Amino acid sequence: MLEAKLEEAGTLKKLLDAIKELVTDANFECNEEGLNLQAMDNSHVALVSVHLEAAGFKRYRCDRPMPLGVNLGNLTKVLKCSKDDDECTIKAGDDKDVLNLVYEAKNSDRIAEYDVKLMDIDSDTLGIPDTDYDAEVTLPSAEFSRIVRDLSALGESVRIEVSKEGVRFASDGESSSGSVLLKKDGEPGRVKTEKERKAERAIARGEEPEKDEEDEEEDEEDGEKKEKKEKEKKIKKEKDADEDVEMDEEEKDAEEFKPDSDDENAEPSDDEEESGKKRKKKTNGSSKPAKKAKTKAKGKGKGKAKDEEDKPVFDFSMNSHVSLTFSLKYLVNFSKSSSLSNTVELRMSNEVPLLVDYDFGQGYVRYYLAPKIGDD
Template sequence: MLEARLREAALLKRLLDSIKELVTDANFECNEEGISLQAMDNSHVALVSVKLDALGFQRYRCDRPIPLGVNLASLTKVLKCAKDDDICVVKCSDDADVLNLTYEARSSDRIAEYDLKLMDIDSDTLGIPDTEYDARVTMPASEFTRIVRDLSQLGESVRIEVSKEGVRFASDGEAANGNVLLKQTESAREKYKDYGKDQEEPEPKEEGDDDDDEPKEEDDEDREEGSSKGKKKVKKEKVGGKVKKEAADDVDMDDADEDEDKEKSDDGEEEKDSDDEDSSSKKRKRPTTNGKPAKKAKKGEQGGAPADDGGVFIEMNQHVALTFSLKYLVNFSKSQTLSNTVQLMMSSDVPLLCSYKFGQGEIKYYLAPKIGEE
């Protein structure tokens, strides 16, 4: 029995759009660790490997390993019937010949169910050996997409060269030639140095971290921000020539407030104190959540990928230059919808590894280099 509940159907849509032009029929292998797919294109030049981790689902259950043989074009049509924000539930019973997909709308009580016929597909899972690559380039996925699409207008192949100068993409066509050089930036070095090794992204600096430089207005302000629950501000208003204090429940009166009560006989000083508190309260007006200063939104995409800022990070053991088909690279670049960041890993006479990490898992493409065109 398989039951997998996804928060949004958009993930499966983007995933299918990334691989449907490379692969026609494929087996989704389901087990207790998650759902995976591995398939080659018809010409056996490119291989795609997809992994959806079980922890990324709202609910996941798989009693025993189940292969789901599907036609990707048919599955794409069924997924188009779902809205991007619909909750998607995938179910399949043991030895069943259909795959059930249920779409639950968030904004209404609408529930749609579709059954997709499964296929018997004979496919061997290839053992992909661990490879120590000579060069690793981490760059924004949008930049990679732009480069391969631009160069595909000129020729059919692209030469990717990684050197101390940077990474260069060059294409020679019948009517025109073109090349793009991307140099490494220091900001990208800091941003990408742990990408692919540790999914956790460093906690960004909070807005409130610079508050130490501000002068401390009064002691009760410090205690107000340091309290676990957060104390509410005491309101003052003048009633009949006297200052009346209104406070909500759980307000602690500090020594400074008690001193103010003793000085109520002097109206001039009370008005001055009231004005001082109003000015200090303006300084304290910051967006809060549960009594604490709001944090900046985390940069980057799902899965801890850094934000797309145009930086390039290069790790190189030796100079590498290989030639690849642009048609396949353009297809690979469609995974930009899944992740902001792409990694290109290269070694001489070894297939290129093009990897996209996202919150739910990872998609990898392997492409054999062209021989005799370097």
């Protein structure tokens, strides 16, 4: 049995709106890790991969792995019956042939329930190989949508070129042509390997990253070096402790011969008391306004820093020069996922499908698009 409750139905609506034109029928593969969908378009040029993490649901239960074959058009119609902020519960029994959706309104007692018929879809899950890309581009999803939409009015294809100069999107049509160059300050960095990405994702989940034989050998060497450093540190600590004991004995001897005029308990004179009271009164009188002004300035700066941090930025990394041509029709379809995330990531290598990655809080949607070769 499957029972998954989403905080907002709007997330699922946006997800299906983005992929329904590429894929008609597909299987949602359900397991203890979450919901997965993988399908190719009819022309076998593009592949879409969707993952909704179990942790992203308000409540999630999946007793055993099971496929849910659905027509995405019919499922979209049923999802349109919900409001974006409704809580959405997806249910499917082991022996039932329907997918049950329940919408609960947050501001009222309204509960709506719908059923979508399940289908038997024969589809094999494709193994997507781990690829070390030569170039990686991160940019605001709204900027990517605008670029591909504008260039699609000029031609059918776009050439994406990543060089030290920046990232260029260029389209040549029969009667017009155009290009957009995105530049950044400083030299581009190095693209991370898939192994490094997996390690980062594991650490983010609070897990230990997987290690191979080379990593284990490096860990052994690091362990030996660490042990040697700890021994040296221990010896140094013991030496410092001995020196501190000698210093304490010398200070103790010096205190025994301290003059009476340096007594800390000596009472202050009348002049000292009077001047001290004046300083205290003056300080107390001016402390409140200064504190208030400081707090106001601090809050203003904090809000500005937060806005700058949330704002999506453009960045790119490259290991080598990359130049590939893709169909704009598909890229325009991919850009519909911009409603899910403020940022999009493009990963490229020569003669390898382009990866367009929209990562949002509850999971991701990834598109793979084969490049055009020659006049094809």
